[in-house]
Amino acid sequence: MKFTKYHALGNDYIVIDPTDLGRELTENEIKIICDRHYGIGSDGILFGPEASATSDFKLRIFNPDGGEAEKSGNGLRIFARYLWDGKLVNDKTFSIETKGGQVQAKVDEKGRSVTVDMGKVRYTHGNDHEVAIQKESIQLDDATFEGYRASVGNPHFVIPVDHLNTDQTYAYGPMIEHEARFENRTNVQFLKVIDKNTIQIEIWERGAGYTLASGSSSTAAAAVAYGLGLCEPKIKVNMPGGVINIRIDQNMLATMQGAVCKIGEGSIAAEAFL
């Protein structure tokens, strides 16, 4: 099975081209490919390009647990770079269909920087359009967290804190991801506001666990900081893996820019799946 691997600030993805594979991936294959011991290892799989009736390309995104995500910011930026590497796009803007809506993407700086218009950020996990930002309290066995829902197609729960702590992310991220109120589970971000144009986040991704960076998490956390009046529309998001730049317009449409790096390509032996 042919693959190409990239990372966006340490958030690593494997691209599998459906044309090369000639069929769907099974859940077991997804889990093995993403496994860091039994497979290649990644925070997810980008299955594309597929033909789209509405956009230039279609992308499907899989988490390492075998589930399908509606959207991935870094996944989209990496996929845009993959298309650019394959000369399927140039330096002009193009569109990509995802389960979580259509986005526009543009590759710059000889492939090293990719900008994606992520679509509208909403302060809900549902389909209702105009929902005001709303505080929710989550009571766990030994801790209580107050946070805010946001969605850019995939669900996020953003928790403002005074201090970030990686141990806290590992300890409570999975509990909040699986908290009963979240019908489709949730991605989790702990958010520290640094100043009006800078935030820092720790991320626990649905179906993937602790990650060094996340594009949709950056967008959701920036939108919550903005919605609470703590930040201006142009926000630099610091994560353990690096920085993503987010801009939110007056209609809550978010644009995300950051670095992408190609790691390499190869093929996975059939016996890895036995």
Ligand SMILES: N[C@@H](CCC[C@H](N)C(=O)O)C(=O)O
């Ligand atoms: N790394 C991603 C998010 C990937 C999808 C996420 N795990 C989910 O299930 O929604 C990003 O950069 O946005």
